[in-house]
Amino acid sequence: MTILIDRHSDQNDAGDEIVEKNQGNGKEEETELVLDAGFEAPHTNSFGRTFRDYDAESERRRGVEEFYRVNHIGQTVDFVRKMREEYEKLNRTEMSIWECCELLNEFIDESDPDLDEPQIEHLLQTAEAIRKDYPDEDWLHLTGLIHDLGKVLLHSSFGELPQWAVVGDTFPVGCAFDESIVHHKYFKENPDYDNPSYNSKYGIYTEGCGLDNVLMSWGHDDYMYLVAKENQTTLPSAGLFIIRYHSFYALHKSEAYKHLMNNEDRENMKWLKVFNKYDLYSKSKVRVNVEEVKPYYLSLTNKVVCIYFKMCFQILYSKLWSMPASLIGVYYIICSIFRPS
Incomplete structure (x- = not known):
């Protein structure tokens, strides 16, 4: 299983806030990721009891x-x-x-x-x-x-x-x-x-x-x-x-x-x-609804595959100088078919 993600987030020391910096037009945009983020935790679990209660009779x-x-x-x-x-x-x-x-x-x-x-x-x-x-x-x-x-x-x-x-x-x-x-x-x-x-x-x-x-x-x-x-x-x-x-x-x-x-x-x-x-x-x-959300998560994993192949091509390209002449020709044929955009 290969898991590759091309987005990284920077973190600061401001309490429990995490700041992501995006580069755009030479400017930095900061977005605070706050811990509650609007998510309201339910008071009870799926059995009607408090969460992680290991003493409750059930x-x-x-x-x-x-x-x-x-x-x-x-x-x-x-x-x-x-x-x-x-x-x-x-x-x-x-x-x-x-x-x-x-x-x-x-x-x-x-x-x-x-x-x-x-x-x-x-x-x-x-x-x-x-x-x-x-x-x-x-x-x-x-x-x-x-x-x-x-x-x-x-x-x-x-x-x-x-x-x-x-x-x-x-x-x-x-x-x-x-x-x-x-x-x-x-x-x-x-x-x-x-x-x-x-x-x-x-x-x-x-x-x-x-x-x-x-x-x-x-x-x-x-x-x-x-x-x-x-x-x-x-x-x-x-x-x-x-x-x-x-x-x-x-x-x-x-x-x-x-x-x-x-x-x-x-x-x-x-x-x-x-x-x-x-x-x-x-x-x-x-x-x-698994079928409803599946396309999104497949798109994430497909994105991962594209990034993986792009990295492979970059590695191959950097090693061209050490390839036998016959393999260089094969490399260019492969690139012409699969080169990532």
């Missing part, structure tokens, strides 16, 4: 708690390293972004107390809510669409991992498990819990080391992050940050682990806060 409560019990026991440093080593090879299968979206029609997230709809519904609900409030931020629309695509790990083509190793809130391993993590009590059965190398505030990390250097519990977030990076995506760093940390609620809700963040992390947190409310509060029983 049909899903026991299943969700059991999910986190198994998750908190199994997510160890050794397990995460093993999964990263295995999956960073990216040797499972190849498919388009939309094919991945459709693949998720088969799965419901067992860790989610707020929604029991197929995952493609959540992807489109998130992306469409963002698109409504930020119509010009197409990179953010695409991030909304793909942020959970790593859940294909549940599918047999990608290893058919158990849900506890794919979904749910994420957290660092290799240091103490913060008490703000949902169902924290089950960490006591985790082999790393009593390991002196891993159970201190910093563990194997140092202050301000940067979250990119922190091992996160393995799941769809980290996998999609690896897919994007290994495919040399040109999503802005904020897009990658959103993909990897959108389930890291201990950080962006409880402000735990801030001591591990660096300056770039703090800048990108502004974008994650913009994204998070759409990820969480757009969940609804109201279904998105």
